[in-house]
Amino acid sequence: MTRTPDQLIDFDALLTEEERMIRDTVRGFCDERLRPHVADWFEAHDIPDDLGPAFGEIGVLGMHLEGYGCAGTSAVAYGLACLELEAVDSGLRSFVSVQGSLAMYAIHRWGSEEQRNHWLPEMAAGRAIGCFGLTEPDFGSNPAGMRTTARRDGGDWVLDGAKTWITNGSRADVAVVWARVDEGYAGFLVERGTPGFTTHDIGRKMSLRASITSELVLEGVRVPDSARLPGATSLRGPLSCLNEARFGITFGALGAARDCIEQTLDYVAAREVFDKPLAAYQLTQAKLADMVLELDKGLLLALQLGRMKDAGRLPHQAISLGKLNSTREALAIARTCRTLLGASGITTEYSPIRHANNLESVLTYEGTAEMHQLIIGQELTGEAAFR
Structure with a gap:
């Protein structure tokens, strides 16, 4: 009797050898390192601090990006990795997705060469964690209504506002924060420890408990112009x-x-x-x-x-x-x-x-x-x- 859910469509036959190899590598990692512990992490409403380097070891952080220490895999291979990670838990896939497809992709696509060289190799290795600050307490589906602002002050920018439901927020070494500016919208790289930048974890969740979800608060946060993502000028x-x-x-x-x-x-x-x-x-x-x-x-x-x-x-x-x-x-x-x-x-x-x-x-x-x-x-x- 067929016991594999995708066996009836012979799904593996539709994949390349490399795609199957990447999929199997991620599946093996999940079975060995994640699956035995995920129920406990869900119960504890927490995840280990060393997950970033562990994911970095198997190359899934920003794996579909080119250069800067990233694996440069196909989109299909990245999708298969996401499938295997979420087969363990959505919170763990979210960790990888936010790191690679939101924070790292923002820097890779819209950042300066200096920003890419500084952040992406460390993030691909999991030694630096990123988060993505777009959603606000009053604006989710309508990001154009965001209230977070950034104003020029000499050679710097000063950010004020709040973001919420931010995966990896309190664990992040760098936050990609989106804000209104006079010309429209802009993204900024705000490092942990910057004066005026604080995070607060959201508790009592019944969902995504094996994941860190935070609020970001920005009160007069001053960053240099070199922290702005130069390629992003709109939504x-x-x-x-x-x-x-x-x-x-x-x-x-x-x-x-x-x-x-x-x-x-x-x-x-x-x-x-x-x-x-x-x-x-x-x-x-x-x-x-x-x-x-x-x-x-x-x-x-x-x-x-x-x-x-x-x-x-x-x-x-x-x-x-x-x-x-x-x-x-x-x-x-x-x-x-x-x-x-x-x-x-x-x-x-x-x-x-x-x-x-x-x-x-x-x-x-x-x-x-x-x-x-x-x-x-x-x-x-x-x-x-x-x-």
């Missing part, structure tokens, strides 16, 4: 970074779904109800069939988007298609798997309830499901329905 700067992160989520959320299905397959084969395995019941098999169908469709969509990205022809509307589908279907799969696990499904001994809690956040961040529906709708109709 195109941060939005381009979000597209990079959304692409990784398209693959990543499917990893959480796959892990839920794999654990559920093992459970229903062993669990006996009325003197026969739970797997032998029609309703069980119907649920499993529907979940594998959605997972496999999502994998094929994600792979196609990855091939388009590697070919340099992936529009941001297609990324919205992938992010919306993967997160929505993964969350539905996690919830359904929980039902098949019965009472066992509400403990962290099994992963579906943890994945379901995490995916509630993944459905929302980097663009809510509703915003992605409107992005796709605008592309289909030519009408903007955001307001």
